Amino acid sequence: MNKYEPILLKNMMQPGYTGSLADYERAGGYQALRKALGKIAPADIIEVVKKSGLRGRGGAGFPTGVKWSFIPKDHRGPRYLICNADESEPGTFKDRQLMERDPHQMIEGMILAAYAISTLIAYIYIRGEFVLGAKILENALAEAYRAGYLGPNILGSGFALDIYMHRGAGAYICGEETALLESMEGKRGLPRTKPPFPATHGLFHQPTVVNNVETLANVPHIVNRGPEWFASIGHPPKSTGTRIFCLSGHVKRPGNYEVPMGITFREMIYEIAGGMRGDKPLKAFIPGGASAAFLTPEHLDVKMDFDSLAQAGSMLGSGGVTVMEEGTCMVWAAENLLQFFNHESCGKCTPCREGSLWLLQILRRIEHGHGRQEDLDLLLRLCGNIAGRTVCAFGDAEIAPITSTLQHFRDEYEAHIRGQRCPFRPQPVADLITVGH
Amino acid sequence: MLIEKHKDKITEILGRYPEKRAALLPLLWLAQEEHGHVSEAAMKEIAGVLDLTPPQVYETVTFYTMLNRQPIGKFHIQVCRSLMCALVGTEQLLGWIHAKLGIKPGQTTPDGLFTLSQVECLASCGTGPMMQVNDDYFEQLTQEKLNRILDDLKRDGKSPLATGPFMFPVPQHMNR
Numbered sequence: 001m002n003k004y005e006p007i008l009l010k011n012m013m014q015p016g017y018t019g020s021l022a023d024y025e026r027a028g029g030y031q032a033l034r035k036a037l038g039k040i041a042p043a044d045i046i047e048v049v050k051k052s053g054l055r056g057r058g059g060a061g062f063p064t065g066v067k068w069s070f071i072p073k074d075h076r077g078p079r080y081l082i083c084n085a086d087e088s089e090p091g092t093f094k095d096r097q098l099m100e101r102d103p104h105q106m107i108e109g110m111i112l113a114a115y116a117i118s119t120l121i122a123y124i125y126i127r128g129e130f131v132l133g134a135k136i137l138e139n140a141l142a143e144a145y146r147a148g149y150l151g152p153n154i155l156g157s158g159f160a161l162d163i164y165m166h167r168g169a170g171a172y173i174c175g176e177e178t179a180l181l182e183s184m185e186g187k188r189g190l191p192r193t194k195p196p197f198p199a200t201h202g203l204f205h206q207p208t209v210v211n212n213v214e215t216l217a218n219v220p221h222i223v224n225r226g227p228e229w230f231a232s233i234g235h236p237p238k239s240t241g242t243r244i245f246c247l248s249g250h251v252k253r254p255g256n257y258e259v260p261m262g263i264t265f266r267e268m269i270y271e272i273a274g275g276m277r278g279d280k281p282l283k284a285f286i287p288g289g290a291s292a293a294f295l296t297p298e299h300l301d302v303k304m305d306f307d308s309l310a311q312a313g314s315m316l317g318s319g320g321v322t323v324m325e326e327g328t329c330m331v332w333a334a335e336n337l338l339q340f341f342n343h344e345s346c347g348k349c350t351p352c353r354e355g356s357l358w359l360l361q362i363l364r365r366i367e368h369g370h371g372r373q374e375d376l377d378l379l380l381r382l383c384g385n386i387a388g389r390t391v392c393a394f395g396d397a398e399i400a401p402i403t404s405t406l407q408h409f410r411d412e413y414e415a416h417i418r419g420q421r422c423p424f425r426p427q428p429v430a431d432l433i434t435v436g437h
Numbered sequence: 438m439l440i441e442k443h444k445d446k447i448t449e450i451l452g453r454y455p456e457k458r459a460a461l462l463p464l465l466w467l468a469q470e471e472h473g474h475v476s477e478a479a480m481k482e483i484a485g486v487l488d489l490t491p492p493q494v495y496e497t498v499t500f501y502t503m504l505n506r507q508p509i510g511k512f513h514i515q516v517c518r519s520l521m522c523a524l525v526g527t528e529q530l531l532g533w534i535h536a537k538l539g540i541k542p543g544q545t546t547p548d549g550l551f552t553l554s555q556v557e558c559l560a561s562c563g564t565g566p567m568m569q570v571n572d573d574y575f576e577q578l579t580q581e582k583l584n585r586i587l588d589d590l591k592r593d594g595k596s597p598l599a600t601g602p603f604m605f606p607v608p609q610h611m612n613r
C-alpha cells in the first residue's frame with residue numbers, strides 16, 4: 001500500500017474525522033491563518049509560496065507564487081480570487097475528495113491566498129454535478145464565518161474577506177480559467193483570447209487569480225511548516241511537494257493516492273495500486289488526465305514529475321492516471337476520448353469545432369471496420385491543423401490521444417483497416433452507444 | 438412567480454456580485470430546482486430581474502448541459518460514458534438498465550419516472566461503473582446493486598446506496 005506520509009489527505013485518513021470545523025481545528029487547522037494574518041506581510045506570503053516551489057495542480061503546472069505576484073500592486077479597485085473546483089478532466093477525482101472530506105483545508109488555503117493578493121472577495125466555482133460537495137462547502141463556509149475566519153475583520157486583523165459559492169451547470173470547458181470567468185459572468189463558457197491574462201483583466205475585467213482546489217489546499221501547510229520543508233519533498237527543484245494521483249482503469253486498487261512527486265509509474269501502478277487487475281500485462285496508460293498523451297510499458301520507469309513527463313512526450317496534467325490492460329483496443333479508447341472532446345468543444349474556433357467532429361468520424365469508421373488506408377495520414381494532417389491554432393489549450397488536448405496512439409500503436413490502426421473490423425471488440429454494442437448528446 | 442416566492446434569496450444572490458448578469462446561473466438553478474426544468478416563462482422572468490433580454494438568457498441556458506429546457510422524468514439517470522468508466526463497464530451498466538427499465542439513452546419510461554442519459558466524466562473514475570441520479574452519485578455498480586437502487590427510488594424516492602462524502606480507497610483502519 002501507500003507508504004508515503006500524506007499531507008493533504010492526512011486529516012481525512014484519521015478514524016472519526018468528519019471535516020467539521022472542530023475536527024479541523026483539533027488537527028491543527030487555521031493555525032497558518034493565525035500565524036499569517038497581520039503578522040506576515042502579504043508580499044512575504046507570496047515570497048514564501050514562491051520559495052516553496054508550489055506549482056498549480058489544475059493542469060498547467062504554473063508556479064503559484066509567481067502567478068500571485070502578477071496581480072498589479074498599484075491597482076485601484078477590486079481584484080478577485082477564484083478556486084477552480086470544476087474538476088471535469090476525465091480520469092480526475094481528487095478535488096471532489098478534498099472538498100467533501102476536508103473542506104476547511106481548502107478554505108484556509110483560499111483565505112491565505114486572498115490575503116496574499118489583498119482581495120476582499122473570493123468565489124468557489126464548483127461543477128454543477130457536485131451537489132453534495134457544494135452543500136458541504138456551504139456548511140463549512142458558514143462555520144468559518146461564525147468562528148471569525150471569514151467576514152469583515154478576520155481574527156481581529158483588520159483583513160476582510162467574503163467567499164461565495166458559484167455552481168457551474170455542466171460544461172467541461174468551464175474548467176479552463178478564462179471560460180470559467182465568462183461562465184461566472186453569466187455567459188456561455190467560451191475561452192478568451194490571451195493576452196490579456198486574468199492577472200490583469202480577469203473577472204469583471206479586474207485582476208484575478210484562479211487556482212485549483214489541490215493547489216490551494218497546499219498553502220496552509222507551506223505557511224505552517226515553511227517553504228524549505230515543502231521544497232524538500234518530491235523532486236526538487238521543479239516538482240516540489242506531493243501530488244494526489246487518481247488511479248483508474250485496470251488496476252487492482254484504483255483510487256486517490258498522495259505521494260511525493262518523482263516516484264515512478266511502476267511503483268505507483270504495481271505497488272501502490274496493487275498491480276494489474278486479473279494480472280494481464282499492461283498495454284498503455286494515460287499519465288495525467290484525458291488531455292495527456294498515452295504512454296506504454298516502456299515508460300513505466302518515467303518519474304511522476306513535471307519535467308520527466310514532458311521529456312517522455314506527455315504531461316503530468318491533472319494527476320489522473322488511467323491504466324489499460326492487454327486486450328484494450330487503442331482505436332476504441334481514442335474514439336471514446338474524441339467523443340468526449342467533440343461533445344465538449346465550446347465551438348469558438350473552427351479547427352477545434354469542426355476538427356473534433358472529423359477526427360471522431362474517422363476514428364469511428366476505423367473502429368467499426370470501414371477505415372481506409374489513407375485515413376491514418378488524414379488523421380495526422382487534421383491533428384497538425386489543430387495543434388497550436390486554437391484559442392485555448394483544449395485544441396492541443398484533443399489531438400493527444402490520437403497522435404500518441406498512432407505513434408505507439410500504428411500497427412493496431414492498420415490491423416483495423418486491413419481486417420475491416422476491430423480485432424479486439426468483435427461486436428461493438430453500437431446500439432446502446434449513441435452519437436452526440 | 439419565481440421572483441415573488443424567492444424574493445429574499447434573489448436579493449441575497451444579487452449581493453454576491455458587482456454585476457447583475459453574474460447572478461444568471463444561480464437564478465437559473467433556482468428556477469430548475471423549483472420546476473425541474475427552466476421554462477421559457479422562467480427565462481423571461483429572470484431576464485427581467487437581471488436587465489437582460491430573453492435571448493441573452495436563452496443563449497446562456499443552451500450552453501449548459503445540466504439545464505433542462507423540457508420537463509424530464511422524475512429520476513434523471515446519468516450514466517458516465519467517458520473512458521475510465523467505459524474500461525470497467527459502462528456498456529454492461531447500460532445493458533442492466535435496459536434490462537430493468539427497458540429504456541436506452543435519450544428515452545424516458547412510459548410512467549415518466551426515469552429518464553436515461555449518457556454524460557461525460559463525473560469525477561468518480563476510480564469507482565466506475567457509475568451513475569448520477571438527480572443529485573446523488575451511485576458508484577461501483579453491479580447489476581444487483583443497480584436493481585436495488587432502482588427499486589428503492591421507485592418505492593421511496595431515494596436510495597441509501599447513494600455515495601459520499603467521497604473517499605476512495607477508504608483506508609483499511611477506517612473500515613468499520
Ligand SMILES: Cc1cc2nc3c(=O)[nH]c(=O)nc-3n(C[C@H](O)[C@H](O)[C@H](O)COP(=O)(O)O)c2cc1C
Pocket residue numbers: 055056057058059060061062064084085086087088089172173174175176177178210211212213215216392393394397
Ligand atoms: C480545457 C481545459 C480544462 C481545464 N479544466 C480544469 C479543471 O477542471 N480544474 C482545474 O483546476 N483546472 C482546469 N484547467 C486549468 C485551468 O485553466 C487553470 O490553469 C487552473 O485552474 C489554474 O490553477 P492552478 O494554477 O492552481 O493549477 C483546465 C484547462 C483547460 C485548457
Ligand code: SF4
Pocket residue numbers: 173190191344345346347348349350352353390391392393394395
Ligand atoms: S480550442 Fe476548442 S474549446 Fe478551446 S476555445 Fe477553441 S473551440 Fe473552444
Ligand code: FES
Pocket residue numbers: 090091092517518519520521522523557558559560561562565567
Ligand atoms: S470516467 Fe466516469 S466518472 Fe470519470
